[in-house]
Amino acid sequence: MSEIPYKIYLSENEIPSAWYNVRADMKNKPAPLLNPGTGEPLKAEDLYPFFCEELSNQEMNNTDAYIDIPGEVLDFYKMYRPSPLVRAYCLEKALDTPAHIYYKFEGNNTSGSHKLNSAIAQAYYAKKQGLKGVTTETGAGQWGTALSMATAYFGLDCQVYMVKVSYEQKPFRREVMRTYGATVTPSPSMTTNVGRKINEEFPGTDGSLGCAISEAVEAATSQEGYRYVLGSVLNQVLLHQSVIGLETKAALDKVGVKADMIIGCAGGGSNLGGLISPFVGEMLRGENQYEIIAVEPASCPSLTRGSFVYDFCDTGRVCPLAKMYTLGSNFMPAPNHAGGLRYHGMSTIISQLYDEGYVKATSVKQTDVFAAAEQFARVEGILPAPESSHAIKVAIDEALKCKETGEAKNIVFGLTGTGYFDLVAYQKYNDGVMDDYIPTDEDIAKSLSQCPKIG
Numbered sequence: 001m002s003e004i005p006y007k008i009y010l011s012e013n014e015i016p017s018a019w020y021n022v023r024a025d026m027k028n029k030p031a032p033l034l035n036p037g038t039g040e041p042l043k044a045e046d047l048y049p050f051f052c053e054e055l056s057n058q059e060m061n062n063t064d065a066y067i068d069i070p071g072e073v074l075d076f077y078k079m080y081r082p083s084p085l086v087r088a089y090c091l092e093k094a095l096d097t098p099a100h101i102y103y104k105f106e107g108n109n110t111s112g113s114h115k116l117n118s119a120i121a122q123a124y125y126a127k128k129q130g131l132k133g134v135t136t137e138t139g140a141g142q143w144g145t146a147l148s149m150a151t152a153y154f155g156l157d158c159q160v161y162m163v164k165v166s167y168e169q170k171p172f173r174r175e176v177m178r179t180y181g182a183t184v185t186p187s188p189s190m191t192t193n194v195g196r197k198i199n200e201e202f203p204g205t206d207g208s209l210g211c212a213i214s215e216a217v218e219a220a221t222s223q224e225g226y227r228y229v230l231g232s233v234l235n236q237v238l239l240h241q242s243v244i245g246l247e248t249k250a251a252l253d254k255v256g257v258k259a260d261m262i263i264g265c266a267g268g269g270s271n272l273g274g275l276i277s278p279f280v281g282e283m284l285r286g287e288n289q290y291e292i293i294a295v296e297p298a299s300c301p302s303l304t305r306g307s308f309v310y311d312f313c314d315t316g317r318v319c320p321l322a323k324m325y326t327l328g329s330n331f332m333p334a335p336n337h338a339g340g341l342r343y344h345g346m347s348t349i350i351s352q353l354y355d356e357g358y359v360k361a362t363s364v365k366q367t368d369v370f371a372a373a374e375q376f377a378r379v380e381g382i383l384p385a386p387e388s389s390h391a392i393k394v395a396i397d398e399a400l401k402c403k404e405t406g407e408a409k410n411i412v413f414g415l416t417g418t419g420y421f422d423l424v425a426y427q428k429y430n431d432g433v434m435d436d437y438i439p440t441d442e443d444i445a446k447s448l449s450q451c452p453k454i455g
Contacts, residue, residue, distance in 0.1 A: 006089060008102075008251040010082040016250075017069055020242040022277040022349065023235065024065035025284040028356065030235070030348035031323035033059075034310060039454060042320055049221060050228050050319075051236075052125040058236040065281075067239065069121075076120045076153065080109040081243065085251035086415075090379040092399070099402035100257070101395060103415040104248045104275065105382070110176075113385065113417030114271045115146035115231050118240035122229040123150035132225035133157025137187065137212030139267070139342055140166050140387065141173030142417055143231030148180035157226075158182040161189065161215040163342065164207035165335040173421040187212035194218050194316035206335040209268070209343040214316025232268030233313065233322075233347050241274025248412065249278045259290055261398060263413040265390040266294035266303065266361070269347025271416045280358055293398075294350065294361040295390040297369070298438045300333040302326055302346045303354055303361035305444055310454040311345060321452060324351040327439075328447030334437035341387050344447075364393050365436040370429040372396050373419065385417040386425055 023029055032041040047056035058067065069077070088101040106114035126134050133156045138144030144160040151158040160182050167174060167186035174184050185191060187207050188198040194214040198205065205211070213230070220228035230237060252259060262279055264272035272294055282288040296303055302325045312329040313319040326345035333342045346354075353359045373389035375396065376382070384392060391413040402409050419426065428434040 004087055004255050004257070006087055008085040008087070008255055010247060010250055010254070012078055012082070014250060015074065015077055015081050016243050016246040017074065018066040019069060019239045020246055020277050020281065021061060021065055021067060021239055022242070022281055022284070023062045025281045026352065027284070028352060029062050030352045034321040034454065036312065036317065036319070036321050050217065052122070052129050052131070052227050054125045054128070055122060055236050058239055059234060070124055073121050073124050077243070080116070082247050083108055085248055088380055091376060094375070094379045095396065095399050095403065097399040097403040098406060098408040099399040100408060100410045101399055102410070102412045104244060104412070105415045106244060106271070107382070107385070107415065107418035111142060111146035111149055112420065113142035113146065114241060114244060114274065115143045116149065117243055117274070118231060118237045118270065119143070119146035119150040120153070121240045123147065123154045123156060126156055126227060126229070127154040131156065131227055133159065134227055134229045135159040135161070135216040135220040136229050136231065137161045137163070137209060137216045138166070138231065139163050139209050140385070141170050141177070141421065142385070144177050144182065144184065145173060147229065147231070148177040148182035151182070152180045159216070159219055160184045161187040161212040161219070163187055163209060163212050164205070169424050170421050187215050189215060192218045194318065198315060202332060205332060208315060208332055210315035210329055213314040214318055217314065217318055218316070232270035233343065233345070235349060237270045238273035238277065238347060238349055241270050242277045244271065244274040244414065245276060245278045248275060252412070257410055258288070259412045260409040261291045261293065261411045263293045263295060263391045263395050263398070263411065265341060265387045265414070265416065266296045266346065266350065267341030267387065268343045268345070269350040271414050273347055273350055275414045276359070280353060283358055292359045293394055294354065294359055295394045296361065296363050297341050297390065298363040298365045298436065300327065300342050300344070301363040302344060304363045306345070307448055307451070308351060308355055309451050311451045313345065321454065322348050324348050325354065326451065327444055328451055330450050331444070331447040341390070362394060364390055365438070367429065367434055367436050369393050370426065370434065382415070383419045384415060385419045386422055388414065388416045391415070
């Protein structure tokens with residue numbers, strides 16, 4: 001029996017009491033958000049009409065390395081945190097690899113994913129500000145589910161615009177949101193001005209996260225006492241998700257293990273940024289070195305095939321401009337089954353770290369992802385979310401490389417959630433009818449050509 005247990009648990013008292021803000025240690029800060037009308041950098045107060053005031057302040061905070069977690073949020077965390085760090089002994093045996101594989105499992109709550117870490121924080125600040133409710137978008141539905149749980153806890157109204165293809169593919173995820181009191185609308189809808197415009201411009205579209213964001217922002221700004229909240233991309237979200245990486249680092253330290261490689265799926269950047277933040281902090285401070293890999297779908301490859309430019313954060317072009325790796329705000333991804341990774345751009349933090357070489361990136365095909373997901377499920381006993389399975393695919397690939405070289409690397413990846421609401425996708429894979437759409441260079445160039453010409 002190995003000295004390292006299958007599951008490495010922290011005690012309740014070891015849950016982080018403060019979030020880690022990696023921007024404080026970045027020499028080159030992420031480029032500022034710009035006003036889409038004037039092109040001028042935004043201040044925190046410029047965001048107050050859209051976001052809760054405290055969240056706006058967190059969004060712009062580049063100096064404080066640690067921000068205290070409010071007591072009410074910490075109390076909620078204790079219902080499902082700390083989450084386990086699992087040594088994947090069975091997967092190692094199946095692969096016959098000398099590598100040591102660990103995964104941080106974030107699916108041990110009703111939302112089935114890491115999204116609850118930020119949802120409860122954002123709902124808390126909305127309640128503290130005295131708001132009536134919040135609006136948001138959701139792709140695969142994990143964020144919408146998490147937010148509906150959080151708003152129910154604090155007694156807030158919750159209005160969710162769910163990407164149309166996911167709304168149709170994942171009816172049970174939709175019903176969980178409704179069970180927690182949320183109103184769920186397929187996007188693009190005909191209930192908002194921007195939704196009607198997008199439907200006119202892209203008739204029959206399956207939607208995108210960029211579309212749903214535009215609708216949610218319009219809904220928030222047109223109702224008194226409401227604000228918009230977002231489950232990924234934003235600095236504030238990566239801040240809240242740092243509990244993942246802080247717990248991972250503490251668990252590894254507890255058993256005397258140093259990670260060699262850290263792998264996470266990448267859509268907007270929330271789980272990846274949360275997982276890697278404390279490790280990147282050590283790299284930025286010159287204390288340690290790690291190999292960090294962001295894994296994105298080949299159908300929506302913002303890091304590996306996008307451009308690092310200022311772009312709109314939404315398809316309707318009502319949100320601020322962010323400098324990020326992007327495929328263009330008009331990019332309409334194929335209706336693949338990793339709905340949480342179907343965003344045209346990447347977090348400004350992840351984009352900056354990638355541009356400077358602290359993070360590597362790769363893209364993988366959908367059918368390869370599901371092959372890895374089933375291989376993992378059969379030996380580790382967890383049915384993984386399609387998003388998480390992108391990280392699983394590359395973790396398996398890297399472990400097999402270790403088999404060839406004989407290296408016993410410590411590989412850590414983020415298992416962001418479970419796939420029990422994604423059985424339609426698994427059915428299509430098992431039936432052999434899942435395809436691998438990959439956008440052409442012409443598709444991407446056309447979308448990028450419409451980015452605003454700034455800097």
